[in-house]
Amino acid sequence: MRTFLPLLALTCLCACGGDPTPEEAAPNVAVAEETPAPTPAPTAPATPVPSSDAPTPTPAATATSSTAGRVSRYTSLSDCRVVRSAPDEAGFSESSCPGLGDYRLKLVEADGRQNLLLVSGGREHNLRLSSVTSGGFSELGKRIEWRGREQDGSFRPDALILRYDVVENFDQPTRPTSYLLPVSLERTPCLSAKIRPGADQNDRARAAADGPGKCL
Template sequence: MKIYLTVLFLITLCASSAIAQNKSAYTSSKTGACRTISSDSGGAGSYEGECPGVGGYKVRLLEGDIRQTINIITPAKKKFELNFWGFYGGFSSIGEKIEWRTKGGVPVALIARFNVANAEDSSKNTSYLMVSKIGKTSSCVTDVVKPQANQNEKARELADAAGGKACLEPSGD
């Protein structure tokens, strides 16, 4: 009987810790996967598109002057500007895949690749992972993960702790 209760306790403990862990869901930010809201090919061009998200959230992809950023649109249609282009001023693009960290199917954080052209040589990019907390009343960038070994794993760790962090202010580097 004692062994049975011990085994039952361990199974319950493992199951509850697995339930509490955040999970990843992925959506595309490729132009073809997004609904075009506006597009202008004049000059440096501009684009605004709405991409599917998770749990009723959407991503608004914005491009202007060869720079990109994203906004988060909540299920209640509230918009939160993540202002990626305020962190790095060079020409930039968003990666083709967005990772949503969810808890119980509800988004709690977002990880997006942000490729920024080198100011001296625009053929060279630096690829950052922008970590943002996601919520119904606020969403903002909490961490920027610079290129490094295990960059994706580091971003996930930071995303899972993002809810308790303050928002980063864009530095304009």
């Protein structure tokens, strides 16, 4: 019995002293894998190179910018002041109305028709609005659009646009034709276009007002 016990202990020691199993070697491998790799130094971002395809300004683009610099200002015929009237004479009345720049307006009504005169430098310029329409009963819109540019802090108009409603079908007096009438102020004030109703009527009227300004 005494001989058996030392042999059994020796056998156990031999078994415990063998090669490590893969599971026992794993901790050394894991430690090696967790060692952080050196972090590369950050590099500055590359500066973008301007594209050679970028458009460059042209004289045409400059001209477009100049045209785009035109602006509109407005006055109202609701602010007119009657200076003369003769109700017994086909309902005649004459009113003084505010304008812009060196201009003021004179609204004349008689026989169910309205006309406008521009007053500047002591002179009156009759626009004879009915001469470009059928001559039917007519009425001006209440708002006057002035076109021009801002110069030295003040607005300098060189055109205006009127809305002019004319009864062209006497069987339908409540359905007038609504024209826009650009007026040139560059030389002697005069009508420069007659814009019929339709798509983009306002844009077409402004384009005509900003144009050469030839009289009809």
